[in-house]
Amino acid sequence: MLTDTENRLADTDGPETMIRKLRARLDKRDTKVSEYNSLYDGDRPLRYASPEFSEQTGGLFDDFSDNWCKTVPDTLRERLAVVDFEGEDGASDAAAMRAWKRTHADVEVGLAILDALVVARSHALVWNPNGESDITFIPAGQAIVDYVPGSRGLRRAGLRVWSDGSHEFATLFTRPLDGRPPMVYRRQRTVNGGEWSTRSVGVRTSEQVDMVNPMGEVPLVEIANRARLHGKPQSEIASVAPLQDGVNTIWAHLFTGADFAALPQRVVLGMDKPVRDIVDPETGDILDVEDVPLGQFSRERLLWLSKAGASIGQFSAADLGAYLKVIDQCVRHIAAQTRTPPQYLLGEMANIAADALESAESGLVAKAMDKQLHFGADLREIMRLEALAAGDPARAASLSMGRTVWRDAQFRSVAQYADALTKYKAIGVPDEALWRMIPGVRPEQVEEWSRLRDEQAAAAAQAAASAFSSFGPKGDAAQDEEDDQGEAA
Secondary structure (H helix, E strand, C coil): CCCCCHHHCCCCHHHHHHHHHHHHHHHHHHHHHHHHHHHHCCCCCCCCHHHHHHHHHHCCCCCCCCCCCCHHHHHCCCCEEEEEEECCCCCCCCHHHHHHHCCCHHHHHHHHHHHHHCCEEEEEEEECCCCCCEEEECCCCEEEECCCCCCCCCEEEEEEEEECCCEEEEEEEEEECCCCEEEEEEEECCCCCCEECCCCCCCCCCCCCCCCCCCCCCCCCCCCCCCCCCCCCCCCCCCCHHHHHHHHHHHHHHHHHHHHHHCCEEEEECCCCCCEEECCCCCCCEEEEEEEHHHHHHCCCCCCCCCCCCEEEECCCCCCCCHHHHHHHHHHHHHHCCCHHHHEEEEEEECHHHHHHHCCCHHHHHHHHHHHHHHHHHHHHHHHHHHHHHHCHHCCCCHHCCCEEEECCCCCHHHHHHHHHHHHHHHHHHHCHHHHHHCCCCHHHHHHHHHHHHHHHHHHHHHHHHHCCCCCCCCCCHHHHHHHHHHHH
């Protein structure tokens, strides 16, 4: 839902006005994008510390971070691996998978999904620059999609921006409307701002700057980390950040307490501060006295008490366990709120039964399956556009009704998979369907296994036929030969 009414697009807006409005929305998003990226990287200033504490410690803890904002999205992304794309008939789309690998989307999709988990969204651009479809994943700060008012999924316009250091470039994609064809507009401006103008940098004289979009629709897709029907996409670390700040602050207090009060502190009672004489080396006269450095006694583990009635007292060491208990509770709250298994955050995994481990991961698995549903719809739309860019509308229509196939979100042992597949086999599930259930098995491997199985079955049938023929009834030629031999005898 668009809440920025000032930068809402109108159908009568020209391309420069659309670019200006969409670029303004990107600028407003940039603050949160930068904040979440810094949290993921562990670059976060110390929060919740008093001015006195900051004054005493200076920049001692500037580079410190016990970073859980990286663990939470990484743990979820590991459960989101794309295996295949299927058409409406449920069959694997081989052409889609070839394009997926040719454009390296099979590698970069993990980065795009991670960006969506961290900063709430990323984007993918599908185009046909040289007669061959191309898929490019774009970070959140370099693209934006506008939707038709009253619609949550119908793209109205899309903008991609980038810079070469001296100029900022923008490519605007618009939908067809009221007889106006879908268009592509390319503009530029200097980095320090100014008005958008027709692009001339890096463009050949014979090259079109504004053109009709041959794909017929906006080819920019938003990969959004959806949370609710109403509202904007959300970052997975938005709820982690306050607890992360608390953990960092408690660690800073713990380290400071360890530096000043972790060891027992001893005090001398009933005795003047130790001093020593300052002697003139030439005359031997005592000129003055000076304090004895107390650090000397600490290093030498030795102290003379020369005054009658002097004694030694001791302050007990500070209990640092109280700090650790608070940190432990903060981490447990992070685990509960993000449904991250405790063993990922606390390292508590000794002697855990398989059923208990599966139960501990059930929340994460359910969360990953929910993400597969929403991200899968976005990826399916990307591959539909790829089919359009490749000039295959029939395949595009089939993919729009198909599905994205993901690897099993539940991590299981090989023995567990083998046992489950054996039971599926017993109730008549075909081999090809069973093979697709094995994690990491690619569609081409299933095809190869099917070919090898058929060849093996054909060879076995041929061998059985040859063996049967040696014991079966003889042919006429063999019978005539035996009759001739009998007559000759």
